[in-house]
Amino acid sequence: MKIKVLVAYASRYGSTQEVAEAIAAALRESGLEADLEPMRKVEALEEYTAVVLGAPIYMSRWHKDARAFLSRHREALTERPVAVFALGPFHDKEEEWKEVRAQLDKELAKFPWLTPIAIEIFGGKFDPEKLRFPDNLIARLPASPLHKMPAIDVRDWTAVRAWANKLAAQLQPAFPQ
Template identity: 40%
Template sequence: MTNILVAYATKNGTTREVAEAVATAATAEGAQVQVQPARAVRGPLTGWDLIVVGAPLYSGRWHRDAHRFLARYRDDLDAVPVAVFGMGPRRDEQEAWLRSSEQLDRALDRQPWLTPVAVGLFGGADRPRRRGIRADLRDWAAIGEWTRKVLAISGTV
């Protein structure tokens, strides 16, 4: 059985929903998946065949819980395939996507020891509201496809 940990950071909950969608897609492929807030994960991180780390971008920065998770478990993560994803942008414009992609690249530059098997950028979403228009650029089909690609690349299916 393939064991996958999906560790996420979030402020408003929309990244948790993506982490759960990744878990749903991986479970459908036959994996056993645990979804946990990155800050709640207790190591050592042994026994995982793949670890997915997801976090939103805020003001150009990747959520600090993701950075902390990577730094804290660096030694363990060296020994297992790691895939990462970011959330953003908020506007569906080419320039905004490019900027978010650069922000995520810069964030990953801060972890030069890490070579992710895949890096995803899934679009941002406003927190749910009762009234008014809520931006939500998340593409659930693309998230499922990304998950299946990651499983194939990391040899876990």
């Protein structure tokens, strides 16, 4: 039986979805089966050997669909390997990445039954022209770190693919085919 992985994502503006797509593609290239679904559409996990969960950080919180997904699928998630990623910082400042990792860890700590086999942060994408309410208002506040910030995309596709390849290598010996 082939290893079948669900890559489930939450995304407001599509950048996390694109990372989830790249992860699913890399898993397939490694010989695994991989389905890609928005978290809110996933009803059952029974057919999956493992689950990859990806969602952006907004206002220091992991996207609410991710938190809801963890609550909804608690039982199934305790029975299979789970890997987690988040999108976040816009700059390559080490401090910023550490802070975002701490934000994600804090969110995950609310689900103490969850023991991910991998946790990773990939950089984020920001386009002020695409922001919808209320993000567009937040970005206009002079006190906001997004105030007058130009469009930027620091997602590291090499790191994304490397993470997915490592994940495939972790899963393959755990579920010999």
